[in-house]
Amino acid sequence: MATDFSTEISHLRTTMASVREVTDLEKLAARITELEGKAGAPDLWDDPEAAQQVTSALSRSIAERDRILEMDSRIDDLEVLVELGTEEGDEATMAEAERELASITKAVGELEVRTLLSGEYDERGAVITIRSGAGGVDAADFAHMLSRMYARWAERHGYPVKFLDTSYAEEAGLKSTTFEIDVPYAYGNLSVEGGTHRLVRISPFDNQGRRQTSFAAVEVIPIIESTDHIEIPENEIKVDVFRSSGPGGQSVNTTDSAVRMTHIPTGIVVSMQDEKSQIQNRAAALRVLQSRLLLQRKAEEAAAKKELAGDIKASWGDQMRSYVLQPYQMVKDLRTGHEVGTPQAVFDGDIDDFIEAGVRWRRAGGADAE
Structure with missing residues (x-):
């Protein structure tokens, strides 16, 4: 079935209009001008901590503006490419347009999700701790699988991962591990990964080949900054x-x-x-x-x-995602309903769709999200 480029491009423009409205480019431009003024002050580096905050905020604001402007430009270029390919009946050009449409659609989706990350700490980097739960050696192995999954996710995006502490289990896997992904919005994205994860599979550690259910807990916290003023005597x-x-x-x-x-x-x-x-x-x-x-x-x-308010509810529940390898192949998020039939790809770090679904779910009021 031929792609309806007109409809797809119209949808992209509608989404970008929403992104621009939420971002408020005029307000963003004013903030960039203000920060550029502060960054140009001759006494800026008299206070290194304050200077770092100013330069980091300026860099983030410029990157946010440029992402939106670049996306608008790419959509314009795609429209020209489609017109050119249609007029000349050039299959190679239309195939290129298909690839660019897929790439832009993914990028616009990510940009839209970024606008949903408006929590107090969403812009921060993240510290992730994974602990093995019930399930013995299988749970320890599962904790290791999850650690690798998030490291591979970071690798896909070019994010550095710094391991802070690792406690190894005796037979295989991990008792716990803590690592840091210090890039903007790492906390906003990965915070929806916090909770209890469940693995169902034929245990490689059971000589009778029985099916085993095991659990691991994922904790995600924002990286602290000097301005947070948490004084500990x-x-x-x-x-x-x-x-x-x-x-x-x-x-x-x-x-x-x-x-x-x-x-x-x-x-x-x-x-x-x-x-x-x-x-x-x-x-x-x-x-x-x-x-x-x-x-x-x-x-x-x-x-x-x-x-x-007289309304107390648990925020996440005991299980937020199941990874099933036997008797069928499936990974399903129990909060959003998002599921895929390719667990190996998920364990290789392909979790962006789960993160996006989680962010949208939280923004829509899931688990009484703030």
Whole structure:
């Protein structure tokens, strides 16, 4: 069936009109002018932290504006390409137009989702922690599969991944792992991945070949910034140091550089061992602890508001996504209903459609989203 380019291009223009309305290009242009003025101040770098905030905000704002203008230009070029191919009856040109339409449609969809990320911390980078749950060695292996899935997703987008702490299981897989993806909007996108994930498969660790159900928990928190003002008194923190270790108990180094930080009032524990020095691990642990306390404070504030309104509901539920390898092949998000029949592609990092569905679901009020 021939592609109706006229209808598709019209749909793209309608979507972009919505994106421009939400973004408010005039307001964005004014913000860029304001930030350029601040960035050009001769005393800008007298306060390095403030200077970094200004230059980062300017870079993000310019990139946001340029993405929209570039997309408008690509749609204009596509329209010209279609007209040219139609007039000349050139199949090669029309095939090129098909490919460009698919590429633009995907890019516009991603841009539209970006406009939906308007939460307080959505622009931040993300710290992801994955913990194995019920299911023994299969759960530990599942935690490793999920860790690889998110790393491959980041790789597909050219995002750097920095592992902060990894605890290996005895037989296979991971007890837990924590890593950082420090790029704009990583938290806004990946926050919808938080929750309990379930795997159903024939266990490779069962010599009788029985089907096994296992679970892993995914936690996503925003990267803390100096402006967040989460002060933690020293007497509320207990710090233990120990020797870093790798798989099978193999020593990573011969010094006590790994750090376990416990927040005494809440019992929150953060371990870091992937940096080279104890000082670096302490700083990384404190940053993650501050992020978790910040989210906890926000959650408590939200719960208090809901209690005053007389409407208390669980926000995510016990299971948010199922990965089934046996007796059939399927990955299904239980909140949005989005599903695919290619679990291997999903485990290879092809999760953008799940993320997009999750962001749209949350924006539409899923789980009483704020």
